[in-house]
Amino acid sequence: MNERDAKHPTGPEESLAFLLSKVGVRAGQRFAERLAPLDLHPRDVGLLRAVAGLGHPSQQLLAARLGMAPSRIVGLVDSLERRGVLERRPNPDDRRAYELHLTDAGRALLGKVARIGAAHEAELSAPLDPDERRTLVRLLRRLAEAQQLPIDVHPGLARGGPP
Amino acid sequence: MNERDAKHPTGPEESLAFLLSKVGVRAGQRFAERLAPLDLHPRDVGLLRAVAGLGHPSQQLLAARLGMAPSRIVGLVDSLERRGVLERRPNPDDRRAYELHLTDAGRALLGKVARIGAAHEAELSAPLDPDERRTLVRLLRRLAEAQQLPIDVHPGLARGGPP
DNA sequence: TATTGTTATACTCTATAACTATA
DNA sequence: TATAGTTATAGAGTATAACAATA
Numbered sequence: 001m002n003e004r005d006a007k008h009p010t011g012p013e014e015s016l017a018f019l020l021s022k023v024g025v026r027a028g029q030r031f032a033e034r035l036a037p038l039d040l041h042p043r044d045v046g047l048l049r050a051v052a053g054l055g056h057p058s059q060q061l062l063a064a065r066l067g068m069a070p071s072r073i074v075g076l077v078d079s080l081e082r083r084g085v086l087e088r089r090p091n092p093d094d095r096r097a098y099e100l101h102l103t104d105a106g107r108a109l110l111g112k113v114a115r116i117g118a119a120h121e122a123e124l125s126a127p128l129d130p131d132e133r134r135t136l137v138r139l140l141r142r143l144a145e146a147q148q149l150p151i152d153v154h155p156g157l158a159r160g161g162p163p
Numbered sequence: 164m165n166e167r168d169a170k171h172p173t174g175p176e177e178s179l180a181f182l183l184s185k186v187g188v189r190a191g192q193r194f195a196e197r198l199a200p201l202d203l204h205p206r207d208v209g210l211l212r213a214v215a216g217l218g219h220p221s222q223q224l225l226a227a228r229l230g231m232a233p234s235r236i237v238g239l240v241d242s243l244e245r246r247g248v249l250e251r252r253p254n255p256d257d258r259r260a261y262e263l264h265l266t267d268a269g270r271a272l273l274g275k276v277a278r279i280g281a282a283h284e285a286e287l288s289a290p291l292d293p294d295e296r297r298t299l300v301r302l303l304r305r306l307a308e309a310q311q312l313p314i315d316v317h318p319g320l321a322r323g324g325p326p
Numbered sequence: 327t328a329t330t331g332t333t334a335t336a337c338t339c340t341a342t343a344a345c346t347a348t349a
Numbered sequence: 350t351a352t353a354g355t356t357a358t359a360g361a362g363t364a365t366a367a368c369a370a371t372a
Contacts, residue, residue, distance in 0.1 A: 017284050
């Protein structure tokens with residue numbers, strides 16, 4: 001009996017795990033495609049949102065929060081600072097560290113990203129009626145809690161290999 | 164009004180898209196972790212399953228089906244052939260092409276993978292009762308169909324960048 | 327001594343294009 | 350001419366370890 005003839009109803013095609021991974025990864029890809037015209041990667045958005053959420057974090061704090069190597073933060077912040085959406089300001093209490101600040105342009109960019117996210121959300125939710133969508137969110141949230149996933153950090157930012 | 168104070172109930176933390184991407188990506192990471200002791204990557208599993216599903220495909224057909232560059236198939240097949248789970252056999256009708264065949268060891272390996280997959284599935288499904296699990300699968304399948312995702316191919320195998 | 331940001335280096339994974347042998 | 354498999358090359362992205370300035 002080979003894979004195709006498997007009698008079990010939980011072959012890969014029917015499994016929750018494979019389905020979830022496929023749909024989840026595809027959702028991320030679509031979001032990245034929508035972001036591309038802004039010359040922005042999902043990881044940039046993750047960083048910008050973390051800065052907004054943490055106030056004026058140091059690069060070390062950001063690295064710890066996002067699960068990235070600190071040396072990786074350097075290049076991302078360089079790029080975003082060159083774009084004028086993020087600023088390194090001196091930390092008056094510790095001259096080794098910076099405070100990262102969003103600029104007005106950065107907040108405006110996050111506004112654009114929010115609109116892109118809303119369109120993405122609408123597209124993804126289109127096949128579901130409101131009740132179904134609520135049910136899906138509720139069940140997914142249950143899984144996320146069971147796995148102790150942080151609420152506002154994407155696990156794809158942390159891994160060792162290239163994206 | 165900044166991101167944290169957003170009044171909309173569809174901020175990133177509450178969105179279906181972000182939740183789905185997080186849980187889906189994490190599910191894939193967990194599967195990869197479970198596969199690691201076998202010195203196997205999810206992409207190897209995808210390739211082996213495709214070979215099993217397609218019969219005795221050429222590398223070109225495999226590349227097209229998985230959405231990979233043909234040159235990428237070469238290294239993956241090299242590695243799996245060295246392990247003795249896959250064989251290149253001459254195609255009697257076209258001496259340019261190979262037929263890829265699973266070996267007995269390859270089928271045995273896919274058996275191990277199926278057991279790992281079942282454990283993974285059980286772990287992932289643990290927070291849900293059977294009814295909830297069925298509902299989740301049904302809704303996810305609806306999304307997968309709407310996006311025209313192939314049933315047995317993972318979209319993460321196709322992208323341009325490194326995994 | 328320890329920590330922050332940075333740089334240097336090496337590694338992994340990938341696609342593209344050129345190559346060969348067949349068709 | 351076109352196609353299957355292969356190889357060579359270049360590029361992107363990452364972590365690790367070593368560095369200077371500061372604590």
